[in-house]
Amino acid sequence: MPKIVAIVSQKGGSGKTTLALHLATCAAYAKQDTCVIDTDPQATAAAWGDWRGDFLPAVVTSPPARLARTIENAGKQGIGLVVIDTPPHAEAAMREAIKVADLVLIPTRPRAFDLHALEGIADLVNFTGTPAHVVLNGVPANATRMVEDAKAAAKELGLETCPVTFGDRADFHRSSARGEVASEIDDNGKAAGEVKAMWKWVKKALA
Ligand SMILES: Nc1ncnc2c1ncn2[C@@H]1O[C@H](COP(=O)(O)OP(=O)(O)OP(=O)(O)O)[C@@H](O)[C@H]1O
Numbered sequence: 305m306p307k308i309v310a311i312v313s314q315k316g317g318s319g320k321t322t323l324a325l326h327l328a329t330c331a332a333y334a335k336q337d338t339c340v341i342d343t344d345p346q347a348t349a350a351a352w353g354d355w356r357g358d359f360l361p362a363v364v365t366s367p368p369a370r371l372a373r374t375i376e377n378a379g380k381q382g383i384g385l386v387v388i389d390t391p392p393h394a395e396a397a398m399r400e401a402i403k404v405a406d407l408v409l410i411p412t413r414p415r416a417f418d419l420h421a422l423e424g425i426a427d428l429v430n431f432t433g434t435p436a437h438v439v440l441n442g443v444p445a446n447a448t449r450m451v452e453d454a455k456a457a458a459k460e461l462g463l464e465t466c467p468v469t470f471g472d473r474a475d476f477h478r479s480s481a482r483g484e485v486a487s488e489i490d491d492n493g494k495a496a497g498e499v500k501a502m503w504k505w506v507k508k509a510l511a
């Protein structure tokens with residue numbers, strides 16, 4: 305069975321798809337056989353895969369109810385890492401993804417840090433015991449205090465925060481919009497560096 309990372313958050317625009325695509329692509333560059341499963345009916349990740357064409361990673365769509373079967377098929381094809389992208393405001397889809405995950409990542413904007421939106425996820429992962437981390441995304445420069453406050457708020461809900469954060473960086477937005485990732489725009493840029501650090505951390509967390 306492949307290792308499975310589920311990217312969930314109830315809030316729209318928190319960075320789920322950005323994190324899923326960057327993480328999966330970084331893993332693919334590191335020679336991991338990786339695929340993204342897009343359970344969002346908006347199919348944003350799948351559209352990115354269409355723009356990207358034949359370059360890795362593969363992106364497949366799956367209704368949440370067929371997730372287990374889709375993962376099984378991916379495993380049969382030699383996929384070692386699955387990254388699941390999920391829709392916002394969709395309790396059932398989130399639940400299905402958490403159920404199969406080895407690691408749950410919860411991208412959250414620190415500025416709009418919304419305790420209420422994290423509560424449902426916190427309850428779920430605390431119940432299933434699945435390792436889960438908040439990933440602060442779109443962090444403005446020099447926002448140390450903001451990051452500390454967000455971490456403290458997550459902790460109150462029983463959630464850990466990933467030590468790697470993503471800054472608010474044009475490379476994330478510009479690359480995704482054309483079927484690429486940040487490192488393909490600027491391999492030495494800060495966004496690319498953050499993704500590499502994130503992959504290194506995820507690899508350890510999955511080991
Ligand atoms: N760290 C970042 N820096 C700059 N832009 C970002 C960053 N993260 C995400 N974005 C941009 O913000 C928008 C929303 O991000 P994304 O689509 O990843 O969120 P999402 O959680 O998947 O949204 P949805 O809930 O609608 O599926 C996109 O245009 C994306 O390019």
Ligand SMILES: [Mg+2]
Binds near residue numbers: 321322348391
């Ligand atoms: Mg999305």
